[in-house]
Amino acid sequence: MADERSQVDTSASAVLSAEPQADAQPQAVADTTISELPSASTAATTTDATTTDAQPRADLTKLPRTIWWQYDEADGLAGIYIIDQTRLPLQGDVLVCRTLEGVILAIKTLALRGAPALGVGSAMALALWSENESNHTAVEEYLAALDIAADRVASARPTAANLAWGANRLRDFAHSYAAEHDGSSYRSIDGSDDGSPDLLVNLKAAIVEYAQMMATEDEATNRAIGAVGAPLLADGSRVLTHCNAGSLATVFFGTALGVVYTAFDQGRISHVWVTETRPLNQGARLTAWELSVAGVPNVLITDSMAASVMAQGWVDAVLVGADRIAANGDTANKVGTLALAQLARAYNIPFYVCAPSSTIDSTLADGSLIPIEQRDPREMEGNNASGIILPDNNDAVRALDTLTASGEKELKLKNGHQMLLSRKGGAYSFDAWFKTTPPGVMVYNPAFDVTAARLITAIITEKGVFSPNSDGDFDLL
Numbered sequence: 501m502a503d504e505r506s507q508v509d510t511s512a513s514a515v516l517s518a519e520p521q522a523d524a525q526p527q528a529v530a531d532t533t534i535s536e537l538p539s540a541s542t543a544a545t546t547t548d549a550t551t552t553d554a555q556p557r558a559d560l561t562k563l564p565r566t567i568w569w570q571y572d573e574a575d576g577l578a579g580i581y582i583i584d585q586t587r588l589p590l591q592g593d594v595l596v597c598r599t600l601e602g603v604i605l606a607i608k609t610l611a612l613r614g615a616p617a618l619g620v621g622s623a624m625a626l627a628l629w630s631e632n633e634s635n636h637t638a639v640e641e642y643l644a645a646l647d648i649a650a651d652r653v654a655s656a657r658p659t660a661a662n663l664a665w666g667a668n669r670l671r672d673f674a675h676s677y678a679a680e681h682d683g684s685s686y687r688s689i690d691g692s693d694d695g696s697p698d699l700l701v702n703l704k705a706a707i708v709e710y711a712q713m714m715a716t717e718d719e720a721t722n723r724a725i726g727a728v729g730a731p732l733l734a735d736g737s738r739v740l741t742h743c744n745a746g747s748l749a750t751v752f753f754g755t756a757l758g759v760v761y762t763a764f765d766q767g768r769i770s771h772v773w774v775t776e777t778r779p780l781n782q783g784a785r786l787t788a789w790e791l792s793v794a795g796v797p798n799v800l801i802t803d804s805m806a807a808s809v810m811a812q813g814w815v816d817a818v819l820v821g822a823d824r825i826a827a828n829g830d831t832a833n834k835v836g837t838l839a840l841a842q843l844a845r846a847y848n849i850p851f852y853v854c855a856p857s858s859t860i861d862s863t864l865a866d867g868s869l870i871p872i873e874q875r876d877p878r879e880m881e882g883n884n885a886s887g888i889i890l891p892d893n894n895d896a897v898r899a900l901d902t903l904t905a906s907g908e909k910e911l912k913l914k915n916g917h918q919m920l921l922s923r924k925g926g927a928y929s930f931d932a933w934f935k936t937t938p939p940g941v942m943v944y945n946p947a948f949d950v951t952a953a954r955l956i957t958a959i960i961t962e963k964g965v966f967s968p969n970s971d972g973d974f975d976l977l
């Protein structure tokens with residue numbers, strides 16, 4: 501067993517742990533700190549011309565990129581590197597995926613999450629499959645297998661439109677490239693030509709380039725959403741956001757929080773109300789963390805406190821992301837968004853949906869057709885805890901060694917209660933789940949809900965601000 505240890509703090513300087521795991525499982529990367537990662541933004545803040553020197557600015561330099569492509573220095577193998585969002589904020593673990601199945605697992609477990617990040621992740625997953633797993637010699641067979649891989653990753657989670665969008669975009673690129681270059685020389689996606697004749701080799705190289713281009717494009721799209729949305733907010737606004745539609749939900753910068761970062765630099769934000777976002781607490785764990793790291797004042801509330809702060813006149817606007825937007829503007833987002841939209845309407849507070857145009861699903865007429873993900877009841881039946889034991893705490897290490905010698909350990913407790921303990925993250929890391937609900941309780945755990953278009957003040961995309969038509973619907977197509 502690898503014996504690297506981890507040491508973490510909330511400012512994101514996390515020394516990471518590593519432990520060999522099964523092939524298809526993403527692996528934790530050792531000895532990397534988030535703040536040392538080469539892939540953090542080159543642009544520290546937004547760059548609005550109206551910003552003055554006296555104006556506090558969001559510092560994005562300490563936020564990591566969420567996902568990136570990298571070849572292993574030792575074996576040359578391609579890898580997708582992912583900030584493990586199941587462990588943030590206390591552990592800044594980086595996972596490396598070497599296989600399509602590994603990325604699918606990361607998506608299902610929410611290590612990689614957030615609609616725009618999933619869009620890039622699904623495209624990169626196909627490029628990874630192409631590099632590390634495809635062994636075809638004929639282009640036709642390769643494309644048929646790519647289609648199967650695309651369907652697999654696209655269906656890893658059902659609600660976020662971007663997941664299938666990313667896979668389909670990469671797949672369409674591959675088919676067009678093959679059709680255009682059949683028997684011809686290589687032309688990379690930037691238009692250059694190296695004269696090489698091998699279509700399959702060149703196709704594979706072009707796919708990798710294309711997936712990385714999509715990652716770059718994601719940040720540009722989010723910065724455009726920020727620039728478009730910020731002017732909608734008055735100076736010193738107190739905005740409320742739900743779940744995490746921040747940098748962590750994208751490759752970098754964020755959608756709803758992209759608007760916040762841009763607006764903050766312009767003096768338009770005094771603070772952000774952050775809903776904790778039960779059951780997985782993406783607000784409390786991820787949004788509160790990234791806003792704090794960026795230096796944007798934020799206040800955490802439980803989901804059930806939103807009405808109270810709105811009733812007291814303390815919220816000037818609600819900004820949320822989106823997982824899928826139907827053609828009429830009905831919007832699926834993290835469960836709880838609908839309640840916030842209803843409250844915003846009741847208290848006459850503008851309610852803005854911020855998303856890239858890739859989240860718009862023009863094939864669905866309205867929100868009743870959006871598939872809603874149902875998740876594991878255990879997310880509601882208990883609480884997760886994970887941590888890293890201090891290296892000199894030998895007693896704790898020994899106790900965990902004894903308990904978890906044969907892998908995940910289930911401790912049966914009195915009255916049907918349960919505790920699961922595992923050591924997925926490495927020798928000093930542990931994950932625990934404590935059951936808190938009565939045995940046999942029935943659970944309903946939809947991950948998303950649908951907000952009707954008529955409750956949305958405007959949809960902000962990189963293409964502009966869309967307002968409802970006279971019927972209360974949106975003309976997004």
Ligand code: MRU
Binds near residue numbers: 610743782947
């Ligand atoms: O289940 P998650 O964490 O993937 O849900 C994410 C959300 O609901 C986000 O708010 C949404 O994807 C918008 S992300 C910019």
